[in-house]
Amino acid sequence: MALSWKLVVDSTDAPALADFWAAALGYEVEDPSPLIERLLAAGQIGEEAVTEHRGRRIFRGYAAIRHPDDPFDEISGIGRGRRLLFQDVPEGKTGKNRLHLDVHSEPGGREELVARLVDLGASRVREVNQGPAGHWWVMRDPEGNEYCVA
Numbered sequence: 001m002a003l004s005w006k007l008v009v010d011s012t013d014a015p016a017l018a019d020f021w022a023a024a025l026g027y028e029v030e031d032p033s034p035l036i037e038r039l040l041a042a043g044q045i046g047e048e049a050v051t052e053h054r055g056r057r058i059f060r061g062y063a064a065i066r067h068p069d070d071p072f073d074e075i076s077g078i079g080r081g082r083r084l085l086f087q088d089v090p091e092g093k094t095g096k097n098r099l100h101l102d103v104h105s106e107p108g109g110r111e112e113l114v115a116r117l118v119d120l121g122a123s124r125v126r127e128v129n130q131g132p133a134g135h136w137w138v139m140r141d142p143e144g145n146e147y148c149v150a
Contacts, residue, residue, distance in 0.1 A: 006064070006083040007101075010093075011143055014086035015053040018063035020142050021084055023120050024103065027065040030083075033057040035076040061088035093144050101147040102136075114139070114149050 011017045022029045036057045039045045051060045063086050066072060070081025105113040114137050118124065121142040128148075129135045136150040 004080070006079075006085050007099075008085045008087060009145065010089040011086045012088060012092065013143070014061055014063040014088050015058060017086045017141065017143055018065050018084075019054075020121055021086075022065040024117055024122070024141075025065070026068070027082075027084070028068050029054075030064040030066055030072070030079060031056055031077045032059060033077070035078075038075075062086065097146045100145070103147060103149050105149065110135075110137070110149060117149065 009017065018029050021027065033056045036045070036050050036059065040047070040050070049060055050057050052058070053063070064079065065084050066079025067082040070079055070083075072079045072081075103113070103117075114124065117139060123140045125138040125140055125146065127135070127137055134150060136148045139147055139149055141147065
């Protein structure tokens with residue numbers, strides 16, 4: 001049986017990084033505010049567990065994005081499909097990522113995609129040309145996490 005999963009990315013500013021990746025991938029930022037209101041009203045969490053971002057209440061230190069076509073829980077806003085969760089951690093990034101995303105452009109649209117990602121806050125690291133194996137850009141998101149654009 002296949003298992004459900006999500007990719008968790010350590011961050012220093014989870015909501016901002018979620019905003020970047022949602023814009024980069026065309027995903028939706030999850031809205032946990034209905035769940036938060038229920039948990040606050042029931043006394044299951046305190047105000048210290050939440051903050052506000054872009055007019056929505058969110059869990060402090062967490063933000064997630066989901067594919068717009070995938071199912072999600074109407075009450076919690078949590079996606080049940082392709083999903084990235086960003087969580088704030090106290091330590092900074094110290095080395096190369098051992099896991100990264102490859103973002104694929106439409107045929108012939110790689111340079112336009114790279115330019116759009118740079119406009120969103122990404123940076124180019126290096127261009128790789130492996131002959132028959134392909135040509136891609138190694139990029140960094142606003143917090144320095146590496147990914148590739150092919």
